[in-house]
Amino acid sequence: MKKEVIIIGNGIAGVTLAVLLQRKGISFALLHRKGEKPPFALGETLPPSVLPLLHELDLLSVFEENAYRKTYGYHSMWGSARVTDINFYHHNPYKNGLKINKHQTLERMRDLIRDDMISYDHGFDVIHEEHGNTIVLAKNEGIKIVQGKILVDATGRNRAVLQKLKVESKIFDELVALSCHVPKLKHPKLTHEVYVESFKQGWGIVSALNETENICTIYTYKGHNILSQLKDVSRWKSVLSETVYFKDFIVADDAIKIKGGNANSSVADQISGVNWLALGDAAMSFDPLSSHGITNAIYTSARAAKAIEKKLTEADEEVFPAYGKAMKTIFQQYLESKNQLYQQETRWKDADFWKRFF
Numbered sequence: 557m558k559k560e561v562i563i564i565g566n567g568i569a570g571v572t573l574a575v576l577l578q579r580k581g582i583s584f585a586l587l588h589r590k591g592e593k594p595p596f597a598l599g600e601t602l603p604p605s606v607l608p609l610l611h612e613l614d615l616l617s618v619f620e621e622n623a624y625r626k627t628y629g630y631h632s633m634w635g636s637a638r639v640t641d642i643n644f645y646h647h648n649p650y651k652n653g654l655k656i657n658k659h660q661t662l663e664r665m666r667d668l669i670r671d672d673m674i675s676y677d678h679g680f681d682v683i684h685e686e687h688g689n690t691i692v693l694a695k696n697e698g699i700k701i702v703q704g705k706i707l708v709d710a711t712g713r714n715r716a717v718l719q720k721l722k723v724e725s726k727i728f729d730e731l732v733a734l735s736c737h738v739p740k741l742k743h744p745k746l747t748h749e750v751y752v753e754s755f756k757q758g759w760g761i762v763s764a765l766n767e768t769e770n771i772c773t774i775y776t777y778k779g780h781n782i783l784s785q786l787k788d789v790s791r792w793k794s795v796l797s798e799t800v801y802f803k804d805f806i807v808a809d810d811a812i813k814i815k816g817g818n819a820n821s822s823v824a825d826q827i828s829g830v831n832w833l834a835l836g837d838a839a840m841s842f843d844p845l846s847s848h849g850i851t852n853a854i855y856t857s858a859r860a861a862k863a864i865e866k867k868l869t870e871a872d873e874e875v876f877p878a879y880g881k882a883m884k885t886i887f888q889q890y891l892e893s894k895n896q897l898y899q900q901e902t903r904w905k906d907a908d909f910w911k912r913f914f
């Protein structure tokens with residue numbers, strides 16, 4: 557099979573790129589692992605600032621129609637024991653964000669591109685050919701050979717293509733997340749259904765996922781001694797006993813499953829090469845405190861679609877290096893603002909978790 561672009565990974569970044577390339581009439585193959593389970597619902601929040609980009613890309617209706625709900629602000633207790641109220645009413649032109657249902661949104665977007673999707677179950681290999689083409693061997697019972705001019709890594713934090721290309725990454729911290737779905741509680745002291753609270757060993761966020769469930773996520777560092785306790789939901793209440801409101805959302809029920817994973821900030825040493833690009837988390841991954849991960853997946857896909865078009869139609873050799881450079885600049889700015897945000901919390905400066913920021 558011959559295509560212009562081979563995209564590996566079908567999360568928000570890979571699927572958005574596929575939709576945008578299809579509209580430009582650029583052929584692609586979207587490779588993904590066979591039998592992937594629906595992702596654990598994290599209920600990621602999209603800030604109002606990304607909605608104009610979605611509108612410009614003609615993707616806003618897909619995200620809106622498949623979102624759990626609109627969000628109009630959030631509360632946070634960060635830096636002091638006072639609740640801060642952040643409202644989106646002054647944002648223009650959109651006065652709301654979205655709590656997205658990633659699985660459903662992706663299903664709708666994949667419906668648009670299903671013909672060009674290839675699944676495999678025994679991994680893939682990447683071979684560079686002399687004429688500048690890349691061949692990907694998608695391994696099933698047999699081997700499917702896909703040939704393309706441009707290869708795209710959209711495999712998220714796995715960076716599966718970059719690993720094959722021997723591109724390393726820089727990891728800036730060891731943040732990990734533990735999440736669980738709990739029965740919905742509307743807190744009497746809070747109006748918004750998104751609440752962030754810092755505490756001595758890390759920070760947590762709770763938000764309404766739908767009419768019956770909240771999602772709670774605790775962030776701390778890999779190796780922190782509270783981690784072993786947090787693996788058992790019946791102990792969350794005692795671990796979080798010093799929080800002001802967060803503990804009220806916790807329910808000790810053995811049937812509740814906990815999902816853990818990395819939430820660190822990291823960036824690939826190289827984000828683009830002569831005939832390849834990385835997108836979304838594969839290019840750079842953000843601390844969820846920034847609510848920037850999905851925005852990054854959409855933005856990098858939009859930039860990459862333009863760069864790919866220019867490279868294919870004008871043989872512009874500068875456009876991929878420029879893409880990589882622009883993304884690195886964004887990441888550097890993000891790192892600075894992330895550190896400033898953590899440094900606003902000075903109550904536990906000497907505690908294991910917080911002292912890393914001072």
Ligand SMILES: Cc1cc2nc3c(=O)[nH]c(=O)nc-3n(C[C@H](O)[C@H](O)[C@H](O)COP(=O)(O)OP(=O)(O)OC[C@H]3O[C@@H](n4cnc5c(N)ncnc54)[C@H](O)[C@@H]3O)c2cc1C
Nearest residue numbers: 565567568569600601711712714716836837844847849850
């Ligand atoms: C706990 C938590 C909370 C978060 N909250 C927010 C939030 O509120 N707001 C926000 O904007 N962002 C948030 N994020 C970040 C956001 O979820 C990610 O940044 C975003 O989903 C990245 O999209 P992606 O398409 O780049 O990667 P992914 O969503 O990781 O998609 C990668 C795809 O590639 C596939 N893949 C992986 N390896 C391979 C392989 N070897 N071969 C083929 N396919 C492969 C995966 O199965 C997946 O389908 C949060 C993240 C975490 C962990």
